[in-house]
Amino acid sequence: MTCALRRQIQELGESVPIYSQEGRDQLWRNVATELSHRQSAGLRQRGTRRRAMWLLSVVACAVLFVIGLPLFNHGYLLRTQMLEAAARSDRGIVFSSAAGANHTGSDYSWVAGNAEYDLWLHVDGMRFLIRHKASGQTWSTSPDVRDARVPASQLGRLSSPFSIRYGDAMGRVEGWANPYDDATLIEYYHISSGIGIRYLFEDLRIAVRIDYRLGDGFLEVRIPENGIETYGSYEVKAIELFPFFQVRDGAAGNRLILAGSGEEAVDAALHERLKSQVMFGVTGDQFGFLAEVVEGGEYASIHVDPSGLMVPAQRVYVEFLLEGDAAHAPKVHPTVRYHALVEDAGTGSVAELLQQHLRDARSRSRTAGAALVAG
């Protein structure tokens, strides 16, 4: 059956009328024409596709840029530079406890350095040390709480690099928060000659970014653009930076502020008048610093606290008001430089820095003519 079927089917195939040469030529022309048409259409399509892909990639780049730039500015893209990474970047410099403070090297990570100074960060992300290489002298942004004789309620403020005053828009709720007392997520990112830290207050849903940069003889602390983010119902009304900078238990010294004409800085009534002042500091025989508010001075308020029962330390620090006019001010980036007074923390060094500051301030068209007030 199969052979017969094969024969029959082949016969059937033979009986299929095949085109004449003329018909076949016609079919060939059809094929060639259609092929040519499709090839040119394909080329056009490829060109269109290529243009579409190019356009798409441009749009994608633009979208990435639009999305990525704020993320980058907010430090999201740099979060991988965590403290561990910072620790790995330690170039083998071991912090010496003999340098002048009671700190152990293992608690600190080297962050940045230049010819004269090194900047170190404590593993808890709260405290910095500036170390003068030649003398070994150090400046601490907050005292070592282990040795501080302060009430437990003050430990948070004492240990934190800053505190914020927050509240709701209606003014019904107001309070203080700092990274030590409140649940805070700390993230690190690299910046040139320093480190950036983002403190996210998880309960308040407030994030504060601060850039710490080591300059030529100073530590610059700056709240960058969009450095304060609020995700909840609270807003930041004020921030005080390094409220215990270089405070030492029992140490004597002079608190300096750039004030009007010789009034006592410790006078509480003077506080209101000090709001526009942009320079403050502490001097002593062997230690001292002079802080300069480089940006945001118009919203700065200098606080001078004498040693007391609650906080047995003489201190002077800056607070920036971020509510009222400041909330609507365009691009205020509070920036403070903490100049280290090396060895000679006396009047000479202070005067020199002050002169320099006044020259800079004059060039910035700020009001000068202030006097040095010793408290």
Added chain:
Amino acid sequence: MKSDELKEKEIVVRCLRGDQDAYRALFDHFFDELYRTAYMLMKSPADADDAVQETFIRVFQSLHTYDLDRPFRPWLHRILLNVCKDYWKRRKWFFIPLEQAYNVRDQKTPLPEDSMLQDEELARLAQAIRELSPKHRAVVVLYFLNDMRISEVAEVVGAPEGTVKSRIHHAVRALRKRLERSDTAVYHLLSKRGEGIQA
């Protein structure tokens, strides 16, 4: 390798080198075989024309993808079969009144079926083959008409050889049944066309 296969490969290689004449040579070499196959697979001569043209276009477009180490015929027939499948999908329902078909056809070129109908037995066979399912029709045409080996048929239809054998077996059985009972059916079918076929 057979001399035919060598010749086919040679033409393909010339095509791949950009020889324009080789394209026409390839067309001429395979036209009859493809046309017969398409004619048996499709249900109208016009569709067979279209299928063959489309097959050659696709072949020329994708010739660069052909693996020279493999036989060319199965590759070619596979493309034809894919083209036919596309047609089947597009035309699940196919019906042209015969009167219209006769009217549109040039009288000088007789309908191919006319010549087939001259042989009643072949006409019955053609009808029976067209009534097979597409899968069975494909293996029957490839295996019996084109005289392909089972392995080649398997390559064309993309199925294992065992499956192809099974399909051929079932297709032959179905054909036998149809041919046995088609004595009267074919008569009625053809007499409807008014051909006056003698039973």
